[in-house]
Amino acid sequence: MDTAAITITGCTILPMTGRGEVIEAGHVTVVDGTIVAVDKGAAPAREGETRIDGRGKVLMPGLVNAHTHLYQVLLRAVWEDMPFLDWLERIYGVARVLNPEHAAAGTLLGCLENLKGGVTTVCEHNFLNPGPECAVATVDAMGESGLRGVFARTIMDTGEIVPECTRETPQTAFTRIEDLMARHRVNGAPEAPRRLTFRTGPNTPPINASPDLLREIRRFADHHSIGISAHVAESASVVEVTRRTLDRAGVVEHLKDCGIPGEDAIFAHSVHLSPDEVRHLAETRTAVSHNPVSNMMLGDGIAPVVEMLAAGVRVGLGTDGAASNHGQDLFETMKAASLLQKVKHQDAGVIDPYSVLRMATVDGAAALGLGSVCGTVEAGKRADLILLDVEKPHFQPVNDLVSQLVHCAKATDVDTVVADGEVLMRERRCTRLDEEGVVRRAQAARRDLMERMPAA
Numbered sequence: 524m525d526t527a528a529i530t531i532t533g534c535t536i537l538p539m540t541g542r543g544e545v546i547e548a549g550h551v552t553v554v555d556g557t558i559v560a561v562d563k564g565a566a567p568a569r570e571g572e573t574r575i576d577g578r579g580k581v582l583m584p585g586l587v588n589a590h591t592h593l594y595q596v597l598l599r600a601v602w603e604d605m606p607f608l609d610w611l612e613r614i615y616g617v618a619r620v621l622n623p624e625h626a627a628a629g630t631l632l633g634c635l636e637n638l639k640g641g642v643t644t645v646c647e648h649n650f651l652n653p654g655p656e657c658a659v660a661t662v663d664a665m666g667e668s669g670l671r672g673v674f675a676r677t678i679m680d681t682g683e684i685v686p687e688c689t690r691e692t693p694q695t696a697f698t699r700i701e702d703l704m705a706r707h708r709v710n711g712a713p714e715a716p717r718r719l720t721f722r723t724g725p726n727t728p729p730i731n732a733s734p735d736l737l738r739e740i741r742r743f744a745d746h747h748s749i750g751i752s753a754h755v756a757e758s759a760s761v762v763e764v765t766r767r768t769l770d771r772a773g774v775v776e777h778l779k780d781c782g783i784p785g786e787d788a789i790f791a792h793s794v795h796l797s798p799d800e801v802r803h804l805a806e807t808r809t810a811v812s813h814n815p816v817s818n819m820m821l822g823d824g825i826a827p828v829v830e831m832l833a834a835g836v837r838v839g840l841g842t843d844g845a846a847s848n849h850g851q852d853l854f855e856t857m858k859a860a861s862l863l864q865k866v867k868h869q870d871a872g873v874i875d876p877y878s879v880l881r882m883a884t885v886d887g888a889a890a891l892g893l894g895s896v897c898g899t900v901e902a903g904k905r906a907d908l909i910l911l912d913v914e915k916p917h918f919q920p921v922n923d924l925v926s927q928l929v930h931c932a933k934a935t936d937v938d939t940v941v942a943d944g945e946v947l948m949r950e951r952r953c954t955r956l957d958e959e960g961v962v963r964r965a966q967a968a969r970r971d972l973m974e975r976m977p978a979a
């Protein structure tokens with residue numbers, strides 16, 4: 524394993540630490556997984572180091588995918604063009620046939636796609652659990668990928684469209700989550716505990732989470748000092764259910780009643796929020812994962828990102844699962860995030876590219892509680908880095924590096940990926956994952972999953 528010393532030289536460095544400063548022809552040195560030097564000029568050679576030539580490349584923090592469902596790569600383009608709650612019912616129905624091999628094979632392919640697109644941290648919002656085994660398989664596959672991971676194991680205790688097999692009492696779910704965390708601590712690969720953190724949460728309140736569950740989740744999260752992840756106000760139909768059944772004006776208002784918002788919580792989507800709800804997120808330091816491609820694909824609406832940023836809400840970016848995206852490309856997500864706000868406000872200057880790049884790096888890391896660990900290129904942080912080949916025709920010539928990273932770069936421009944000081948990809952070749960094997964295994968898992976799926 525490649526974790527001793529790494530020096531990347533001759534590259535243009537975008538550390539994401541200040542207002543977009545760039546270091547030309549610089550170097551970054553990593554020792555035992557930690558960044559020890561970021562500077563101009565050449566680096567002295569170290570004995571036994573891995574030396575990577577970064578000429579013609581941009582070095583920046585690895586991207587943070589703040590919300591996805593990894594196994595859903597098996598479900599790309601299966602259900603399209605349907606109303607949100609009907610689509611959700613199909614997704615939940617997968618629980619009736621999902622087995623650990625589907626979860627493992629899908630998660631590995633999802634990790635591979637994230638990794639090849641420059642993502643070094645992925646938040647897996649896990650919500651289909653017909654028994655404890657699928658979560659175990661997912662966590663193991665995330666560990667195998669080498670990526671930094673947040674495993675948000677959420678709970679559904681109610682809801683007409685939730686199959687019985689994946690509905691849990693709070694106590695059953697909490698025991699399973701405690702078992703998972705204990706198992707991981709005992710059996711995880713030596714480097715895995717450092718790379719993986721856990722969260723819990725309601726899945727999509729209020730349609731599959733009772734108020735009692737919400738209060739229990741807050742207690743459980745506080746007791747274990749783990750964060751919360753939830754799908755919040757993704758579609759107007761969810762807000763409508765909240766109004767009709769709970770007499771609350773919005774989902775955040777309902778969550779506030781049950782103590783869910785907080786610095787350790789990340790609310791995926793947050794598309795349909797009132798100005799009061801946006802203020803509440805800012806006041807409680809609740810983070811948001813903005814998932815614009817998924818929101819467009821499902822016809823959900825456009826999240827009030829400009830308003831949230833103005834209010835001081837911490838906003839990260841996510842792809843969401845491939846069942847509503849249909850990929851895991853965070854560069855594409857950045858471009859969509861930028862353009863969507865320009866369209867919404869009919870104002871080309873309403874959002875600047877550096878803010879978008881922050882969402883995909885430093886702000887995303889902070890939103891997941893990893894602000895002291897990764898998200899920037901600076902001494903003392905763990906080495907989650909990517910090198911991008913910017914010599915390609917669609918990127919040249921460079922007039923504005925930051926804008927071009929948001930609006931020109933593609934996932935396939937990522938040349939090298941380092942996560943937690945380990946080189947996971949070099950010159951687009953993966954060092955840990957057997958790419959062809961992962962793809963073949965996912966193809967087999969997809970065939971098996973489709974054969975088991977009842978006709979709609």
Ligand SMILES: [Zn+2]
Pocket residue numbers: 590591592648754791843844
């Ligand atoms: Zn989601």
